[in-house]
Amino acid sequence: MPPKIKSDSDRKLIRSRILDAARDLFVEKGVQAVTMREIAKRIGYSPTAIYLHFKDKESLLQELCNTDFLALADNLSSILEIKDPIRKMVELGKSYAHFALSHPNHYRLLFMTSRPVQEYCNASDLQHTPNHDAYTLLKQVVDDVFVIGAFASQLTDPELIAQTIWAGIHGVCSLEIVLGKDSWIEWRTIDDRITLMQSALLNGLLKETL
Amino acid sequence: MPPKIKSDSDRKLIRSRILDAARDLFVEKGVQAVTMREIAKRIGYSPTAIYLHFKDKESLLQELCNTDFLALADNLSSILEIKDPIRKMVELGKSYAHFALSHPNHYRLLFMTSRPVQEYCNASDLQHTPNHDAYTLLKQVVDDVFVIGAFASQLTDPELIAQTIWAGIHGVCSLEIVLGKDSWIEWRTIDDRITLMQSALLNGLLKETL
DNA sequence: TTCTTAACTTAACAATGTTAATTTAACGTC
DNA sequence: GACGTTAAATTAACATTGTTAAGTTAAGAA
Numbered sequence: 001m002p003p004k005i006k007s008d009s010d011r012k013l014i015r016s017r018i019l020d021a022a023r024d025l026f027v028e029k030g031v032q033a034v035t036m037r038e039i040a041k042r043i044g045y046s047p048t049a050i051y052l053h054f055k056d057k058e059s060l061l062q063e064l065c066n067t068d069f070l071a072l073a074d075n076l077s078s079i080l081e082i083k084d085p086i087r088k089m090v091e092l093g094k095s096y097a098h099f100a101l102s103h104p105n106h107y108r109l110l111f112m113t114s115r116p117v118q119e120y121c122n123a124s125d126l127q128h129t130p131n132h133d134a135y136t137l138l139k140q141v142v143d144d145v146f147v148i149g150a151f152a153s154q155l156t157d158p159e160l161i162a163q164t165i166w167a168g169i170h171g172v173c174s175l176e177i178v179l180g181k182d183s184w185i186e187w188r189t190i191d192d193r194i195t196l197m198q199s200a201l202l203n204g205l206l207k208e209t210l
Numbered sequence: 211m212p213p214k215i216k217s218d219s220d221r222k223l224i225r226s227r228i229l230d231a232a233r234d235l236f237v238e239k240g241v242q243a244v245t246m247r248e249i250a251k252r253i254g255y256s257p258t259a260i261y262l263h264f265k266d267k268e269s270l271l272q273e274l275c276n277t278d279f280l281a282l283a284d285n286l287s288s289i290l291e292i293k294d295p296i297r298k299m300v301e302l303g304k305s306y307a308h309f310a311l312s313h314p315n316h317y318r319l320l321f322m323t324s325r326p327v328q329e330y331c332n333a334s335d336l337q338h339t340p341n342h343d344a345y346t347l348l349k350q351v352v353d354d355v356f357v358i359g360a361f362a363s364q365l366t367d368p369e370l371i372a373q374t375i376w377a378g379i380h381g382v383c384s385l386e387i388v389l390g391k392d393s394w395i396e397w398r399t400i401d402d403r404i405t406l407m408q409s410a411l412l413n414g415l416l417k418e419t420l
Numbered sequence: 421t422t423c424t425t426a427a428c429t430t431a432a433c434a435a436t437g438t439t440a441a442t443t444t445a446a447c448g449t450c
Numbered sequence: 451g452a453c454g455t456t457a458a459a460t461t462a463a464c465a466t467t468g469t470t471a472a473g474t475t476a477a478g479a480a
Contacts, residue, residue, distance in 0.1 A: 006427075030324075035467065046429050048469080057468065112322055114388050135395055155406075160398040164382075164406045171381020172374075178324050185345055188370040196365075196374045204414030216458075245436060256460050258438075267437065 015053050017043045019064055026105050031061070031113070062115060068106055072099055073134040080137075085144040086206070090198055092141050093169050096134070097194050100173035112174055138162050145206075152207050161205060168197050225263050227253045229274055236315050241323070244271070272325060278316055282309055283344040290347075295354040296416070300408055302351050303379050306344070307404050310383035322384055348372050355416075362417050371415060378407045 006014070021042040025034045036057060040047040054060040076095050082088040100107040142162040145151060155161055172193050180187060187193075216224070231252040235244045246267060250257040264270040286305050292298040310317040352372040355361060365371055382403050390397060397403075 036469085037467070047467095048430085049428060051469075052427070112384070112388060114318075133394075157398065159396055160402055160406055163385075163395075163398055163403055164410060167381035167385050167403065167407060168378050168411075169381070170385055171377035171379070174322070174384055175373075175377050175380055178322060184343075185373075186369055188367065188373055192370055193373055193377065196370055197377060200374060200414035201378075201410050202414065204410035204412065208418070246438085247436070257436090258461085259459060261438075262458070 011053070014043075018050055018053055018060065019067065022060060022064055023068075026109065027103070028105075030105050031109060034061070058115075061109065065109055065115065069110055069134065072106075072110070073137055075099065076134055076137055079141075085141070085148055086150060086202070089141050089145055089165070090202070092138060093165070093198050094194070096138075097169055097173050100170075101176060101190065104177045107173065107177060111170060112177070135162075135166070138166055150206050152205060155205060164205075165201055168201050169194070172197050221263070224253075228260055228263055228270065229277065232270060232274055233278075236319065237313070240315050241271070241319060268325075271319065275319055275325065279320055279344065282316075282320070283347055285309065286344055286347055289351075295351070295358055296360060296412070299351050299355055299375070300412070302348060303375065303408050304404070306348075307379055307383050310380075311386060311400065314387045317383065317387060321380060322387070345372075345376070348376055360416050362415060365415060374415075375411055378411050379404070382407050 018039060021039045022034050024042070025038060034057075036050055037047045040050060050060070054063070076092060076099070079088055079091045079095055082091055100111075139159065139162045142158050142165065146158045146161070151158075151161060172190070176187075176190050176193070179185065180190070228249060231249045232244050234252070235248060244267075246260055247257045250260060260270070264273070286302060286309070289298055289301045289305055292301055310321075349369065349372045352368050352375065356368040356371070361368075361371060382400070386397075386400050386403070389395065390400070
């Protein structure tokens with residue numbers, strides 16, 4: 001029994017409810033548990049009603065992805081208050097890892113799952129702002145370290161440095177998420193692994209300071 | 211029209227054909243393209259015949275995983291001929307990355323996808339031999355560097371070192387596989403990223419050699 | 421009042437993993 | 451050599467899922 005002519009804000013609210021239901025499902029049980037029918041059941045609609053708000057399941061996940069990507073960046077941006085550039089970089093890594101490990105399904109969806117190539121044409125001006133883009137945030141933090149001349153002199157490309165640091169932390173976190181429960185490897189504690197990764201990379205990238 | 215009483219070797223051969231068909235499918239089109247029906251079509255059987263050889267799809271993928279894991283380790287073990295421990299470690303990393311990037315779907319299945327916890331009870335003696343276990347191979351190579359006293363003196367746990375090096379290379383490769391095609395990031399070449407990761411980690415983990 | 425249309429539901433389809441029932445023919449045994 | 455047993459395979463069928471098409475309902479416009 002459909003009441004009619006929903007306002008724009010009403011439609012937005014329904015979109016949110018769909019997204020929230022979808023998020024709940026995969027945060028709890030992973031992406032394979034996210035079915036259109038279960039989402040629909042949770043919000044009290046029929047399964048096909050979702051298609052009035054999202055083109056298909058892929059689009060829904062895509063939007064979830066983007067939304068939470070921005071939320072992550074926003075969360076991380078609190079470290080911008082830290083003055084010392086190097087400590088700021090270290091804390092960014094720790095925060096990033098903390099997010100990854102406390103939201104493994106999120107992290108999987110964001111950084112461990114191939115999706116059809118994203119088109120960032122809309123709202124492109126918002127894309128590369130530190131507050132809204134985790135990578136750009138990292139890049140800026142690395143730049144700060146770069147301008148004070150703390151990196152070894154042969155390292156002339158902050159972008160490459162940023163990508164390497166990201167890869168290091170990502171490697172530790174993603175291995176933990178995928179294989180952390182496997183017993184054929186005698187895992188050291190995740191804290192030890194993160195710490196060593198950070199200190200080794202810093203040690204290897206920064207100028208010798210003696 | 212079933213001919214009957216297949217010998218053990220016949221059954222093994224059929225298993226192989228199933229595994230090969232499955233491998234072909236996902237090497238070419240990724241794991242989502244691996245369907246029981248398509249496998250069956252390729253080997254000229256009905257879909258349900260596969261269940262005479264594998265408990266379910268998960269088991270099939272599991273076995274594929276294990277088989278190719280051993281093949282990888284075998285492939286990598288050729289670097290054992292290298293004498294210099296440090297160069298050996300570097301070459302292992304390069305070979306590993308080369309495998310990952312030239313077999314992205316394999317790599318995804320092996321190291322980027324959570325599977326139900328493996329039980330390595332059977333043939334457990336084969337599990338931790340360098341020739342058959344990529345991680346153990348890395349561990350041994352790291353040990354070799356460790357015993358010549360090349361790591362910084364405060365690093366006393368070769369296992370932790372190995373896990374960190376693995377995570378570094380894995381991070382570069384897995385990011386490339388998942389996000390390498392995304393344009394919102396100005397990726398440096400994959401070679402540059404691998405090289406910097408290796409030199410930074412080495413630099414950060416080894417003793418200062420001046 | 422009647423027509424249009426937004427909002428939604430029900431029905432239905434195709435693809436997929438999987439199980440149950442059925443068929444076929446090779447083998448051992450009397 | 452006939453015959454039952456059983457391995458090997460197939461066909462039929464079911465449940466789940468994403469998705470489309472057709473139908474339904476009621477709010478607003480004419």
